[in-house]
Amino acid sequence: MNESTLRVRKNKLDSIGRKHPWVFSGALMEGQDLPEDGAVVCLEDPRGNFLAKGHFQNATIAIRVLTFTDELIDASFFRKRISNAIALRRNLGLFHKDNSICRLVHGEGDSLPGLVIDYYNDAAIIQCHSLGMYQSIELIKNALLDALGSELIIYSKSSDTLPKRVETSDNFLSGNCITPHLAHENGIQYAIDWINGQKTGFFIDQRENRALLGRYANGKKVLNTFCYSGGFSLSALKGGATLVHSLDSSKKAIELTEQNIQLNQFSGKHDTIVADAMEYMKDLKEDYDIIVLDPPAFAKHRDKRHQAIQGYKRLNAHAIRQIKPGGLIFTFSCSQVVDKYLFNNTVIAAAIESGRNVRILEQLHQPADHPVNAFHPEGEYLKGLVIQVD
Ligand code: SAH
Numbered sequence: 001m002n003e004s005t006l007r008v009r010k011n012k013l014d015s016i017g018r019k020h021p022w023v024f025s026g027a028l029m030e031g032q033d034l035p036e037d038g039a040v041v042c043l044e045d046p047r048g049n050f051l052a053k054g055h056f057q058n059a060t061i062a063i064r065v066l067t068f069t070d071e072l073i074d075a076s077f078f079r080k081r082i083s084n085a086i087a088l089r090r091n092l093g094l095f096h097k098d099n100s101i102c103r104l105v106h107g108e109g110d111s112l113p114g115l116v117i118d119y120y121n122d123a124a125i126i127q128c129h130s131l132g133m134y135q136s137i138e139l140i141k142n143a144l145l146d147a148l149g150s151e152l153i154i155y156s157k158s159s160d161t162l163p164k165r166v167e168t169s170d171n172f173l174s175g176n177c178i179t180p181h182l183a184h185e186n187g188i189q190y191a192i193d194w195i196n197g198q199k200t201g202f203f204i205d206q207r208e209n210r211a212l213l214g215r216y217a218n219g220k221k222v223l224n225t226f227c228y229s230g231g232f233s234l235s236a237l238k239g240g241a242t243l244v245h246s247l248d249s250s251k252k253a254i255e256l257t258e259q260n261i262q263l264n265q266f267s268g269k270h271d272t273i274v275a276d277a278m279e280y281m282k283d284l285k286e287d288y289d290i291i292v293l294d295p296p297a298f299a300k301h302r303d304k305r306h307q308a309i310q311g312y313k314r315l316n317a318h319a320i321r322q323i324k325p326g327g328l329i330f331t332f333s334c335s336q337v338v339d340k341y342l343f344n345n346t347v348i349a350a351a352i353e354s355g356r357n358v359r360i361l362e363q364l365h366q367p368a369d370h371p372v373n374a375f376h377p378e379g380e381y382l383k384g385l386v387i388q389v390d
Contacts, residue, residue, distance in 0.1 A: 003039075003040050003041060003042050003053070004033075004035040004039060004041050004042070004056075005041065005042045005043075005044055006028055006029075006032055006034075006035075006041050006042070006043055006044070006056070006063070007028070007029045007032065007043075007044050007045065007046055007048075008023065008027050008028060008029065008043055008044070008045060008046075008051060009027055009028070009029050009046070010045070010046050012026070012027035013045055013051075015027070016043070016051050016052060016065070018375055019068060019375040020065075020375050020376060021054070021064060021065040021108050021111075021113050021373065021375070021376050022061045022063070022064060022065070022113070022376070022378075023043065023052075023054070023061070023062055023063040023065065024060060024061060024062060025058075025059070025060060025061075025062040027062075028062060029046065034056070034058060035056050036056075037056065037057050037058055037131045037166075038055060038056070038057065038130070038131035038132045038134065038135045039055070039056045039132070040053060040054070040055060040056075040066075040073045040132065041053065041054060041055075041056045041063060042070075043063060043065075050070050051068070052065045052066075052067065052068045053065070053066055053067050053070070053071070053073060054066050054067075054113070054132075055113075055114060055130050055131070055132020055133065056132065057130055057131055057132065059163075064108075064113035064114050064130055064132065065113065066111070066112070066113070067111075073136075074139070075139050075142060075143070077139075078136065078139040078140055078142075078143040079142075079143045079146055079147075081110065081111060081112050081143075082104075082105065082112075082117075082140065082143040082144060082147055083143070083146070083147045084110070085104055085105045085106075085110040085112070085117075086104055086147050086148070088110075088368075088369070088371070089102050089103075089104060089119075089369050092368050092369060094369060097184070098184055098186065098187040099184055099185055099186060099187075099207075100119075100120065100121040100122075100183045100184045100185075101118075101119065101120055101121070101183045101184065101185045101190070101192075101202060101204055101207070102118075102119050102204060102207075102369045103116070103117070103118050103119070103204050103205070103369045103370055104117040104118065104119045104124060104144075104369075105117040106369065106370045106371055106379075107129065107379070108373045108376040108378075108379050109370060109371035109372055109373050109376075109379050110371065111373070112133075113130065114128060114129045114130030114132060114133040115127075115128060115129070115130075115133045115140065116128075116129065116200070117140075117144070118194075118199075118200040118201075118202070118204055120181055120183040120192045120194070120201070120202070121181065121182065121183035121184070122151065122152060122153055123152070123153035123154070123155065123175075123177065123181055123183075123194075124144050124148070124152060124153070124154050124155070125154075125155050125156075125157055125194045125200040125201065126140060126141075126144075126154065126155070126156045126157070126158070126173070127157055127158055127160075127161050127199070127200055128156075128158040128161060128162060129158075129161045129162070130162075131162060131163075131166055134158055134162060134166070134168065137156060137173070141154055141173045141174060144174075145174060150174075151175065152174060152175065153172065153174065153175035153176065153177050154172065154173040154174040154175065155170070155171070155172050155173065155194060155195075156170060156171060156172075156173050157170045157194060157195075157200060158170070160199075170195070179192070179193045179194060179195045179196070179201070180192055180193040180201075180256075180259070181193075181194075182263075183202075185202075185204075185207055185210070185231070186207065186210065186211050186214070186235065186238075187238065188234045188235065188238055188260075188264055189260070189263045189264055190202060190229060190231075190234075190260050190263070191229075191256070191259050191260060191263060192229075193256065196252075197229070197256065198228065198253075202229060202231075203228055203229075203231060203294075204369070204370075205334075205366050205367060205370050205382050206231055206232070206294065206332075206382075207367055208364075208367045209232075209330065209332070209364050209384060210231050210232050210234075210235035211235060212330075212362065212364070212386070213232055213235050213236055213239065213290070213292065213330055214235040214236060214238055214239030215239060216239070216290065216328060216386075217235070217236040217237075217239035217240060217241040217290065218239055218240035218241070219240060219241075219242055220236070220240075220241050220242065220289035220290050221241070221242055221243045221244075221286075221287070221288050221289050221290070222236045222241050222243070222244045222245070222288060222289065222290040222291070222292070223244075223245045223247065223284070223286075223288045223290070223291045223292070224236070224244060224245065224246045224247065224292040224294075225247045225248075225277040225280070225281065225291070225292060225293055225294070225295075226247070226248060226277055226292075226293065226294045226295045226296065227246035227247060227248045227253065227254075227257050227292075227294075228248060228250075228253045228256070228257070229253065229256040229257055229260055230246055230256065230257030230258075230260045230261060232292045232294065232330070233246045233257060233261070233270065234260055234261065234264055234266065236290070237261075237264070237266040237269055237270065238264070238266075241269065241290075242269060243269050243270075243271075244266075244269060244270050244271075245270075245271050245272070245273055245286075245288075246261075246270065246271075246272050246273070247272070247273040247274075247275055247277055247280060248274065248277075249274065249275065249276050249277065250274075251274055254272045254273075254274050257272060258272060277293075277295065277315070278311070278314065278315060278318075281315060281318035281319060281322075282318055284318075284322045287322075287323075287324045288322075288323060288324060288327060289323075289324055289326075289327050289328070290327060290328045290329070290330065291319045291323055291327070291328075291329050291330070292329075292330045292331075293315055293316065293319055293329065293330070293331045293332065294330075294332045294334075294384075295311075295312075295315065295332070295333075296334070297333075297334050297335040297336070298311045298312060298333070298335055298338075299335040299337050299338060300335070300337075301337065302337050304337075305335075305337050305338060308335055308337075308338055309338065309342065309346050312333055312338070312343065312346045312347070312350075313346050313347075313349055313350045313353070314350075315331075316329070316331055316346070316347050316350035316351075317350040317353050317354055319331070320350055320351055320354040320356055320358060320387075320389055321354045321356070323389050325389070325390060326388065326389070326390065327388070327389050328361070328386055328387070328388055328389075329385075329386070329387050329389065330364075330384065330385075330386050331347060331384060331385050331386075331387065332364070332382065332383070332384035333382075333383055333384070334381055334382050335381070336378060336380075336381040339380075339383075340363070340365070340380075340383040343383050343385075344360075344363075344383075344385065347385055347387065351387070351389075354389075356389050356390060357389070357390035358387050358388070358389055358390070359387065359388045359390070360385055360386075360387055361386045361387065361388055362385065362386035363383075363384075363385060364382075364383065364384035364385065364386065365380070365382060365383055365384070366380070366381065366382035370382070
């Protein structure tokens with residue numbers, strides 16, 4: 001394969017020396033011919049010594065590093081990386097009869113920057129965040145079939161995650177099925193619709209936190225805001241909650257939740273609310289023992305961080321002010337630019353504002369099938385707290 005070479009400026013070698021997998025466009029020496037978007041490039045220092053190989057894209061993050069070893073980026077490379085990623089999930093015990101949902105590949109966390117693969121029972125959904133990965137999709141597909149068998153259903157869904165200028169189509173690459181497709185998490189059945197749903201159809205990253213809610217929920221009345229397909233609601237009901245209200249601004253999301261509630265036969269103890277959570281939380285109509293706050297990322301970029309923090313503070317303040325004495329709030333942020341310290345402080349600020357006593361019972365994060373590459377701290381994005389309000 002023809003690989004272009006790009007040289008990195010002398011004063012920009014530190015980050016790559018620390019094995020950070022991103023090289024910014026400003027780190028490249030000036031006056032070099034840039035390759036086509038998606039190409040595999042070989043990075044060198046100004047003297048021509050090998051540094052790394054990665055996918056090029058004419059953007060702020062110019063290269064996503066695939067390897068710091070001088071090796072070919074070919075079928076065998078993808079086979080190795082993908083089978084390693086799957087081996088980790090097997091070791092984590094994520095494939096069994098009660099759990100058939102997990103993230104198989106988590107970008108930088110699996111040394112495959114730009115690639116996400118989610119798994120539902122017998123179907124793998126590939127989501128590419130870089131053109132280089134999208135152009136490698138045949139190799140990725142073959143590596144998946146090799147690791148998981150030829151019966152595997154594979155669907156490619158990258159039209160939401162690639163730059164708009166790139167022509168993409170979402171389609172089955174292997175096998176076929178109708179969606180929603182059934183799969184299990186923690187013994188609960190879900191109908192997953194990756195074709196029409198958000199992301200790859202399910203928010204897998206909350207698996208452990210949902211299980212934790214289940215352990216606190218016995219005999220409790222729960223409000224699950226930003227419920228999407230109802231994961232927290234079902235976990236609470238399975239854990240013995242007496243009543244759960246699920247709220248989302250999207251009617252489609254509420255339909256998905258209702259479908260999952262029916263599938264698991266919890267209909268008698270559940271109700272739905274289609275509303276804007278921020279508005280609804282201002283004045284709750286009922287008392288709750290547990291409130292779940294799992295909003296979408298309020299800040300996608302650093303310049304929106306201040307605004308996002310105001311949003312998290314307001315939302316948490318409404319919940320803290322109104323929850324029953326002794327009640328619990330499961331509160332989350334998936335904004336990568338709001339780190340866990342800032343998030344904790346924001347929740348503490350909301351507690352101060354409410355005038356109530358608040359204790360932190362649990363500090364939560366993304367699960368092990370969403371690993372953080374130690375050299376890429378940006379990979380840590382999901383954080384949460386369980387707080388008790390006296
Ligand atoms: N807790 C969910 C995932 C939440 S994703 C789970 O466990 O699966 C965020 C959800 O928030 C989406 O379903 C989206 O439709 C919803 N949402 C976005 N803005 C909202 C708003 N202002 N009010 C209520 N829901 C909102």
